[in-house]
Amino acid sequence: MLNNKSILITGGTGSFGKAFVKTVLERFPQVRRLVIFSRDELKQFEMAQVFPEKDYPAIRYFIGDVRDEQRLRRALEGIDIVVHAAALKQVPAAEYNPFECIKTNILGAQNLIEACLDSKVTRVVALSTDKAAAPINLYGATKLASDKLFVAANNVRGNRDLRFSVVRYGNVMGSRGSVIPFFIGRRSSGALPITDPNMTRFNISLQEGVDMVLWSIENAWGGEVLVPKIPSYRITDVATAVAPECRQEIIGIRPGEKVHEEMITASDSFNTVDMGRYFAILPVGGQYSTEDYCRQTGATPVEPGFAYDSGSNPDFLSVEQLRALIDTHVVGQAID
Template sequence: MELDNTSILITGGTGSLGKALVKHITQNYPSIRRLVIFSRDEQKQFQMAQEYPESKYPQIRFFIGDVRDKSRLVRAMKGVDYVIHAAAMKHVHIAEYNPDECVKTNIHGAQNVIDACLETEVRRVVALSTDKACAPINLYGATKLASDKLFVAANNIRGNNPIRFSVVRYGNVMGSNGSVIPFFINKRKEGVLPITDKNMTRFNISLQGGVEMVMHALFHAWGGEIFIPKIPSYRIMDVATAVAPECEHAVVGIRPGEKIHEEMITPSDSFYTYDLGKYYTILPALPSWNLEDFLSTFGGIKVDEGFAYNSGDNTEWETVTSLRKLIKEHVDSSFEI
């Protein structure tokens, strides 16, 4: 699938992944007709516009709007071919304290995106998920699970519309806004790093890895898949050592809604999960296309019954050395290894 002379809209386009997607698309698909940055933060749009001046990037449009506002979404999606839905409330503890706001954005906003896409000429939609949507214990994860369900089920209500909806689910994005590595880098000047739990682990993916997943889904999804990358885990204590080996550690306890280990596939998901090589995919129970055709096209292999994908039981791990290299490459180029 080529993107030449097509139009893409990114909700939450001023966020970490949104900006990485814009960079990737403008560099690799310079003939794109229009790239719409849809977000509600005026200041972030102003700052991003300085990086992408209209004189050099005439295809980029900045569109103030909130996914809670369906009519604004419909207006923004006029003439749009592809939508990447990255807008969300994502901080676990903030969602716990402001549950209704999280529901309005992450669930009602998701349905608004779906409805707006169905009412316009959008052809493909990729929604971003999170490992916290798998067996959720916090509100953020629960809202993203609901969002995933909405996007998968949207393929059932499209009628004769050829639109395809799919989902990408991945772990912590290294260096994204609010993530642990920039937080530790900022805290090391104080000489003490707050550690939630010394046994905590997380999946780790780079911004570029997240971008590649989104583009894979955009190009290859048949509709209804939840794509999951095969990525390494890290131990929080290894992150602390990699960032600031000289710092003391203060164990502060896990915050409301946090897990010690994250999951991306549960044993209950294993009945519908297939290994596609670089990615796993959880398929809908009743896909709108032929399963055997899908598996032969992508070389999909059914995982064993009871299979689970958990950051604490992962077979691939980042080390202190590899983390330092990744931090310098993806987070802070001035970081001393």
């Protein structure tokens, strides 16, 4: 699928980018070019120690910011496929610096879309977040706007062989800034802060996220927001799995935080289909009909009023399952 293709990943030095690069190099040894586009020279230097260009001749490290459309256009020369992972995603930082978040997550998305429309790119997959469904914080609102931009970009692609799609998933286990590394770092204190004892979150591994993006590159029609069927966990169970000896201190929910995360709202149900492994929220506005999509993909429409959130999800991870997953996926931080 990706052999003899040139790929650019924005935000390529993040947790997802590293896992995506590792997978592509392992599964597609004949990939022509793999461009790591990001703004942090130190992170690129550190990534190059793991994936040096002399050992991986397809790799290029390209300094740039998605806020800079001209730099994006330069980076897209000769590129076939784009994975958009660049974002400002820390909720408190976004609330304190709102327009900085808007410039990266919304204006940066539009810069990428404009540059792709004027290039020979054929596939674009943008990473979203569960916080974009019925958002209550600025980060979620910017990602919802970004999702809308990528979906609508299919309306102006003309007769180009170009498809824009979005993948939306929950908290990535062990990613930077997520709860599990935070709890691991606090084990020695003897107490773990819990915002709300009823809080739940979706869970997905980095590899599952990478596999979903690869599936989208190959199969998406363009305009879908793809949502995986993944398990949930209780925050209190994560704390128990990480540090059963620690007491759990209830500190209260933070501004902009939900008790349960949503990925599909009831309002989305009227254009959402079940594909088996994934749900797809289909575009509204005539790109193609739900009937055609279902007929050709084997998908089935969900019931009106269907919603998908981490609290009502029928699939929950137990403490033992969480412990095993943390041992497997949180590299270098295995729990004794």
